[in-house]
Amino acid sequence: MSPPYPLPGQYQALILDFVGVLTEGVRETIQGWCLDQGLHHRAWGTTLSRHTEGRRLYLELEAGRLTQQEWNRSTASLLGIDDHENLMGRAWAKVRPAQDMIDLARSARRAGLKTALLSNSFGLDPYDPYRTLGVNDLCDVTVLSEVEGVAKPDPEIYRRTLERLEVPGERCVFVDDNPDNLPPAQALGIVTVIADGRPDLASRVGRLLGVPTRTSGDRDVAQG
Template sequence: MTLTAPAVARPREAEPELPFAALILDFVGVLTADAGAALRAWCLAQDLDAEAWRRTLNHDPEASRLYTELEAGQLSQAEWNRRVAPILGVPEHKNLMGRAWAGVRPAADMIALARSARRAGLKVALLSNSFGLDPYDPYEALGVWELFDVAVISEREGIAKPDPAIYRLTLDRLGLPGEACLFVDDHPRNLPPAEALGITTVLADGQPGTAAHIASLLGVPAAP
């Protein structure tokens, strides 16, 4: 009788260690497709100049002040609608934000990236300067709430980017140091406060391949 040696189990190869433990994402311009194009189309449909929305919110002193209050949770979205509609030149204020944002679509590649990161074991956080949640909830409308382990929304916290406090709050909620996190935002001014806390940053500049680049930095599979 021939005896054979028992098979020796090979040690299982260790999973490669990922360079980051968390991905922190902005909302507008990161998880949304080109919101500017949709808002320009809405303006034209209202017989406004195509740039009326951007110009009013950014350059009209009263509208800019009201938007800052909206971001910080000092003004409800419904009240913002009521007060900004006449400045914008729109006769109907009801659900103004929701009507203007109705054509904005999610960024499929970045949403796929967030899901890929979670499957790989990373925490995913939302860090967003909000523009109200009622009557129009943009995160619900674009179906992104389920992507996050942690959601830090300026309206709820009473502080907004680029205030360093909201970045520290995000790290506290994640339970991680800045060096363990990668943050993506479409506004250059929002990156330095994150970098000061040791967070690696990526500017979402709308160029093709951004999601694949971030995936490579995270060490997770790129979205199909």
């Protein structure tokens, strides 16, 4: 168990997942888009995670063995949608950046910590989620599954992240919203935090790191 307050220099790096950590509203956005298309509100999630061919296609996309354009075409067909152009971008159009976590990453860098984005990615063209949501240059190190050819929870992608950070695992904190992605990080000595949907994620991680955080309320006051 991590101590309630960090020891001086205890942590030297922060590793962040993308979906569910640096983003907000993914589930609601995707479900709303499905309804707009005349689909069941869970059609997207069911197709990507439970449909045999849909799951295979998404895993191929994550590993970079399928382009986003190819995935758009094939998955639109599985969903029963005629228009496959920029399918991913259209479904993700109303997803928002998680500003509290983005601010935390910037605070961590100002405090001298290294930062890494470790993401099971889903294509960059025609829809680049990292650029669209303003996090493409957020971190010192960016490790994308489609570039690496390997995805979480494969231990190799965590090892590559540590190598590029040049920080030992026990000096890192990793935040992810998928419980399955935490054990491989823990096996490398990385302290993990689950993004469980509670609104105080940034403040909890900030306390762990000993890094000041700004909440949405703080920003409202500053801008008022």
